[in-house]
Amino acid sequence: MLEPAVVSPGVVDAHCHAASRRFIPRSFVEGAIRNITVMHEALGVPVQPGRLVDRALEALGDHGCDELVRQMDEAGVDWSVLLLPDFTYRLKDCELTIEEMFVEHRRILERHPGRFQVLAGVDPRWGRDGLALFERGLKEYGFRGLKLYPPCGYRADDHLLYPFYELCAAWNVPVLLHMGPTSSNLDFEPARPGCVDEPARLFPKVNFILAHAATAHVDECAMLCAFRPNVYADVSGFQEGARSEGRGLSHLLRSAPAHKLLFGTDWPVFQEDARQAEHLESFLEVAREVLAGPRLRLVLRENASRLFRGR
Template identity: 40%
Template sequence: MTTIYDGHCHVASTHFVPQAFVEDVAGNVHSKLSARGASPSVARIARSYVDQHQDHLADGLVAEMDAAGIARAVLLVPDFSLRMPGSVPPSEAARLHHEIRQRHPDRFWVYIGVDPRRGPEGVRAFAQMVDEYALDGVKLYPPCGYSPSDPDLYPYYEICAALSLPVFVHTGPTAASLDYEPADPIKIDRAARDFPQVDFVLGHAGLTHVDTGGYLAAYRPNVYLDIGGFASTPTLRSWPEHLNRLFRAGINHKIIFGTDWPLGRMGGGLKRLTDEILHGPTVFSGVSRTDQRLILRDNLLRVLAPGSRPAPHPAAAPRKGAADVAG
């Protein structure tokens, strides 16, 4: 069986999910359920969501990865802290994720969130975090209110170009109180042109805005698609059939497998998903073994390989790194 790497995961912890985000999710679930009849209250749904986000050290995630045959995963850390009160700032999130990596060696890569509105001090803080914790990439969340081609992000991209760090960009809908217009994948096009040395991964673009994401991936050498959340996207009637159509579109060299765990955690977990993908009749029907390996492993490794490095040793000597690029 092909070794699987998951390019889109989160730690299921209320340390990293602001209460406002929880309330938005609960409100959407309540709206959907109440349209079909009786629904639990928004407060009850929110409590259930919080209960599912108590895996603070990622022990539950690692257990699910082991059961599903997932060797390693990318942990994405959005920066909500300028938009949603109570959010953990990036420096604290980076420290906590470093502790998780020490607890589970060789199981995770970490992409830390940045926000262009933090100014030069934000760039310096990012450079310090990259050096201190050997971070593997950047996570952008444009629905917080900025374009991924904002010129104020370019100093971050310069660091990424120098250190071969990928940039993961959320696209498509999210919490109801956030902005959807900046989350159109076409918004990355200017930055992708200006920074051809940086690989940009469009989160969820294999599920929403598929036409736009698909042609960007086909014609921009440094743009990739992510399929995170495929089993929980409410607009797909059959995710196996959708993925099979996507995998027949001629861009399998640019598609990265991701689950968006813990999304869909209550529906059977990671093992159910990998069983359906690897052994079900639909997802990989007519898809070559070579392309399967590209999607499940090799594309992510190609994005990570130039900058991938082991987690730092606590006594590691100082080295030239992101702080030197940031000046």
């Protein structure tokens, strides 16, 4: 059971996605499945990649986030940050345009009042039209920040992004960037934490959040969190380590300052492994050994409340 003194008045999940195939292109899933296929083939296990992709996409039918909200309630999660990456410039098999995805995420906000904050992504190569769409998301849709996906082929320090950062500074909203490896159909090199160093220095009023604590670059991520006042990280993606020996998560929690870390699950990536309540409990089993109560509350709720709700 969760300790009320630790989680009250509720946990914030700072890294979720709508579990909907309407927002995730098939080619993205195909790239993720390819590594599973290679592993099975090496072990001599027969595998049909197309069927694995079909199965993964069939599981992405929670278009309105109803199941996510049910699991949030079960886990004691007060509200979650819903992230919308823009794959549409790089991957051309998306069901919806990025404009249509913005509208759908506004509908999710309306469907579940108070349960989500949306950070919406726009590929900077869409130019002025993309910037106008992002601003419309802030002004008209109630979105609360920018979600960037550098593996689509751009870096965080690309000057095309600077007008977006200026908007974030004007609206006092954060930027969350995917860091580390992803689908094998995308680029890994741009998703390194060092790319955030220059924009974090040039835009001191903008808070930058490194998703997944940069995965394979945890030490560099922890360094930036410690020495750049406006760089943070979320712990999403560390569930598997927490559910086994927990060494990777423990190292992260010991390396990065607690006031710079945010709890997150990366729903729906691990939905077949465990329910959200189990992921939270697994995290707490490791975190309680490293963080005292006040510092744990920072990670579970208070840091996210400051960044996304200004309190």
